[in-house]
Amino acid sequence: MKIISREGWNARRPASTVYRITWAQRTEFYVHHTAGPRGQSIRSIQDFHIDDNGWSDVGYNFLVDEDGVIYEGRGWLAVGAHCPNHNRSGISAAFIGKNNPTPAALRSIRWLYEESCRRAGRKLLRRGHGQSFPTSCPGPRLQSWLNAGMPIDDEPAPKPAPPIKIIMKGGVPQWPGRLLMVDEPMMFGEDIRLWQERLKTRGWNIDVDSWYGPESRTVCRGYQRATGLPENGRVDKATWDMTWSWRPPQTSPEASADR
Ligand SMILES: [Zn+2]
The missing domain is CATH 3.40.80.10 (Peptidoglycan recognition protein-like)
Structure with a gap:
């Protein structure tokens, strides 16, 4: 060469x-x-x-x-x-x-x-x-x-991601049951995209690229810190649910009446 x-x-x-x-x-x-x-x-x-x-x-x-x-x-x-x-x-x-x-x-x-x-x-x-x-x-x-191990004869962009089935309930995507975390190979999927998109619309500085890398982990930690969850950098069920249910304090009176 x-x-x-x-x-x-x-x-x-x-x-x-x-x-x-x-x-x-x-x-x-x-x-x-x-x-x-x-x-x-x-x-x-x-x-x-x-x-x-x-x-x-x-x-x-x-x-x-x-x-x-x-x-x-x-x-x-x-x-x-x-x-x-x-x-x-x-x-x-x-x-x-x-x-x-x-x-x-x-x-x-x-x-x-x-x-x-x-x-x-x-x-x-x-x-x-x-x-x-x-x-x-x-x-x-x-x-x-x-x-994928740097294959050179195939398509330039193999997508090894397994399809993730997201179940919606009342317009809210349910936790798909896998822990989102920095892993090798890097995790990819629709659940990650939804989570990133949700945080982005709520003002967090995150790329919506469907990959869970160190950047997502940093945002996840920040989010967990802000909402009082254990700060582990992984999107578990509690973190996922909080991403959709959390509202700033002092919102509607109904929210406090629920407690
Ligand atoms: Zn670089």
Whole structure:
């Protein structure tokens, strides 16, 4: 697989020292998306990371475009700026786009993963950015592809999610009986979408993407804290029911008369 070198995409010199590590220190392989448009130039991403974020260089070790072309970012053994606390242990590949990876891009990311394992001399843990940091990166499609084991011959976005049957009662969806929590593979489904949507309409800052990742857990904890539930970051029956039944105090007199 051909990698376009930094000279090849007209990279700037790093603005400050980029530190180096050894393969012995690498244990993880991170997948990201840039969350920008497909076809964005590597140089403009580097400029943004240096000039706006104040980083020493483009944050990722490698970048991959929609045609599967691989670009050298910081390279194999540089400490990155892509996931707090995992920039030394984790090497990173970013798809240039936003939740719309192409089969060609998946093939190249898979190749980067295998080449990283080969160079490290052992299997690296495959991770999506959102599995280690509260972010929706790398988007549900890349995350589900990671969960499915990075298949490269099938459709770009396998959806392994089991269908979840939601029963409505008086216009309120009933708890479907599974505990929503951060898990591996990441949980996905209609129940999660409904829960996220409900919280969003009630003013909570949450992405309605049907995935229960660290971001959902953070919101869940905040919600449990606000409503006096045990703060465990999991949507259990009590949390689910509260999401639909809870009203701010001092509402209608009927609500207090019910007690
Ligand atoms: Zn990311």
